[in-house]
Amino acid sequence: MRIQIQPGVHLFVDIEGLGQVPDGPVLRHKPTLVLIHGGPGFDHTGFRPFFSRFADLCQIVYFDLRGHGRSDPRPPEEWRLDVFADDVVRLCDALGVVKPIVLGQSFGGFVAQRYLARHPAHPDKVVLSSTSHHFGLARKIERFGALGGPQAAAATREFWEHPGPASWAAYEKHCRHLYNTRPKNPDAGRWMIFKPEILFTHTRTELPGMDLRPGLARVQCPVLVMAGEEDPVTPPQDAEEIVAALPAAWVRFERFAGVGHGPWRDDPEAAERVLRAFLQSP
Template sequence: MPLGVVDVTMPELTLEDGHLWYELQGTGRPLVFIHGGWSNARAWAPQVDRFADEYQVLTLDVRGHGNTGVTDSERYSIELFTDDLERLLADLDLEQPILCGLSLGSMVVQEYLDRHPNDVAAAILGGAVRSMPPLEVPDSTKALFTPTPAIAASVALSGSRATFRSMCGSIRAATGGHWLSVNPEIRRDAIAAVGDIDRDEFRKIFDALYRYDPPDLSVDAPTLVVHGASEAPLVKRQGRQLVRDLPRGERVVLPDSGHLVNQDRPDAFNTTCATFLESAFERRRPVSSE
């Protein structure tokens, strides 16, 4: 391949009940980006631009999102999203990937790590969250007080965008700040993107987030948690707990940024990730006998 030319393919992986859209760019060690809930792969544009010259960068649209869109599955789950990731990596023959997920994507990365603790080169968790809501709630209590019926009613009545805006407003009222993004334009674009989500898909995505029961991770892979300083406090607390439980866990908080930390501070996020990866693989490099 000529110097400076980046190979780009945008095929689809056929599923039993739909298809999974993805984009593969560059060559080198696989670096996989998994977007957050009600978003799409375009949210990783600043990272793809930064890393596609050094890594084989894979982005995808999770079921219900973006170019993947509607699938026939009646119920979504983080486990199902992770099944799709497993199948995609196997189909592309990508081994020992670096996994980078934001929000919902961070849950998928955690689930993958739990299933394949020795098969991930490194992990980056942006806007890292363990559960929704971001605190420990007994399963019986979550089932009893589930907001899913209310969310389904709201989506049916008002649509995906209005329901998401209402959810964001409720969280902001509780946190007292712009937790989603400190940038009005990024907030506006994020909310606008939700309007492209099918109403029933919105409900299924919410249900997947709410029902997820995170694993107790026990992995040796270098893992970086990145939060924005304006992130919701309970989410940041979960990130601190996660790092404490991982032998090679690190955490960075970037100022002037919220939940969408990779978009609020793209250059700082990219530099943080690049530094982390350089350090992680430097530690793994064999010592020369000379």
């Protein structure tokens, strides 16, 4: 379905599970889990089918960010973290969702960090998965080089410094298969609508000077930070620095051995165990 969040702005939204569950003589409320996808330029389909397993605990909201996937095309000046972060609130308002649990994966974690900074009282809980607070190019180059050799290191530098179709093609060839330690679902790429112009624009504009840590001091809810030890694009050192920037009373940190980008892709059992415990925690 497509949901209007502002005049003329519609987001693609898919909802899984009941929000009110019959439980004897009452309807029991379940929390709402809002999933912010990676990218930029990708869509929500990277969350499927793994997150269906949490429908017993939560009503799950999948959506495509403004301008992404099946949502309305929008002009480049709107492809900004502040706009995406505020859209989380706008979407919840449109759906009548109060105190959501918000999960941001990779670029979605950038959005979730800006959302925490701009709307600290809005969420009930937040998950920051395989994400970063800054550009961190030197770490990316070192990690891809360690996994894929000089060609991977060179392709990493070239794409992140000069994003465009040619550098992306080389990055796809030499680096993308290094994101994870298990083979990807061969069908998943066919589900996705990829808009590379959004990726290139963000990489040229907001990403190089980004530092999301100052806003994390405003956090007012539990935050779970998840990091794969083998993640080359958002290395675990980035997660450590996010954890250090969060109020100690609110943060929980889980590292996953033998895991790359997106813990559930490489160790679904461990990721489910950690997420299920956090989703059910008070």
